[in-house]
Amino acid sequence: MTFDLQTLLAILAMAAATILTRVSGLFLLRYVSLDGSRRKAIESIPPAVLMAVVAPTAFATGIAESAACAVTALAALRLPMLVAVATGVVCVALLRAIGFG
Template sequence: MTLDLNTLIAILAMAAATVFTRVGGLVLIRYIEVDERRRTAIEAIPPAVLMAVIAPTAFAVGWAETLACAVTAIAARRLPMLASVVVGVTTVALLRAVGL
């Protein structure tokens, strides 16, 4: 297996962008007073990103994925992110196992 130089550069650039985005957020949040309205908006980001990631699959594949997306969306409103992902994966696995 060979590694293409362009692929390596792209991977390193994406890693750097991820690190700079996270570090930049931590640095900038020090200068912002987080009131209740902002806290609510910040807490809404992870479920929104999760839905943006799984929604295209939910509507392009089949009923099992669509139902699992709905269950995951409901779980994401109450559970931590990792637990929501586990609920979604488990739901789609069970629905596929029963032939839906």
């Protein structure tokens, strides 16, 4: 494995952008009042991001992955995000273990 300075700088820049985005969101949220519709809009962001990450997998892979994506999407409607993702991981692992993957 070789050391590539440009790759390292790109990774560090992406990490800084991620951290600044998260920290600025927490900082700015102190100064914004969240009524019902704003709160609902903000709470819908994590499931939307999850589906944006999961959807390409559902269409580009096998039956086990597609089924696990559907299970994850359904779980995300009612369960906390971490539980929904864990449910999808367990589902794909079980489906692969029984021969669907």
